[in-house]
Amino acid sequence: MFPQSSQKKFWTFSNEQQLNSLRLQQNVTYINTHGSDMNQEQRDDFFLSSIEERILLKQYELYLNDFCRRFEPPMPKCVVGTAFHYFKRFYLNNTPMDYHPKEILATCVYLACKVEEFNVSIGQFVSNIKGDRNKAMDIILSNELLMMQQLNYYLTVHNPYRPIEGFLIDIKTRSGMSNPERLRPHIDEFIEKTFFTDACLLYAPSQIALAAVLHAASKEQENLDSYVTENLFLAARDKLPVLIEAVRSKLKFGNHK
Structure with missing residues (x-):
């Protein structure tokens, strides 16, 4: 199934350089768009570099894994794998300066639950989130369509x-x-x-x-x-x-x- 899948065709890349190039391109595009009236020194001080973005996203990958591990009811492994796929795919075409990883993280996991048929309601889902759960619910539901669009609606993930x-x-x-x-x-x-x-x-x-x-x-x-x-x-x-x-x-x- 994998050789004919959308994952193989659209979301499997030749090498790390290709991935790094995509991430750098998103970073440069964002800075050029939002920092057009700044000189280079101001840009360096104000915006994250591509390397800094990667460090930030690595930290949120740890948060993602911890959230899934602590989730109640216990989350199937395939949901965790699919959530990581979505998170990594999303930030190939977007920058964490534009979409906060904390919000995208929760949306990735919630969408993965649906796709992998791990049936939890949005109420059950946000009960695992600390803080304002009504706000979390609004953020997740408002980002869900955005997430699917950014994944080009290729939602099926083949995990190992x-x-x-x-x-x-x-x-x-x-x-x-x-x-x-x-x-x-x-x-x-x-x-x-x-x-x-x-x-x-x-x-x-x-x-x-x-x-x-x-x-x-x-x-x-x-x-x-x-x-x-x-x-x-x-x-x-x-x-x-x-x-x-x-x-x-x-x-x-x-x-x-």
Whole structure:
């Protein structure tokens, strides 16, 4: 499904440079629009640089993860993954100087709940927010359409959780590992770390899933090399070097928070 998806076609990018270029472009456009009557020194003092925007958004990614972790009722993992997708996509085409990350964060999570069919009412949702909940409700509902527009209405997100389940079943069937379930804590930790990278905008969910499984296996001192080379890539040996390099790159992303 992923190869034919809107996520693959419109929201998966070739490299980090492409992402950084989009972010820089948004920053420059905003500053040129709102600081046309300022000299360069005034602009530097008044506006955030592209690097400062990235630091700010990284902080709000931590808040997003913490909000989802504390949410009641407990939030499915797929909702968290989809919310992070939306948050990262939104700020490829917008700047935090124009749309405050705190408001966009809540809107991303609320929309992700709907799309992933995690049925909570807006009242239940804002009960998890500290402060003025009526104001929060108004902000979220007023931003919901904006969010969908900025995502070009491509709301379906393919997360790595489904291929992870497939890998674990396959490992139990075709490898010598007796209890693949013991890999799960390390897998979950790895996937959570990828939320704070651009991995979901650069790699297929199956690549992220495989990297998570291999990372977990190494943590448990299990060797899955023969399983990968003899089973997964048997029909595509000519592509093996490229696939392995993609997985190795993913491991680097996942280990960098």
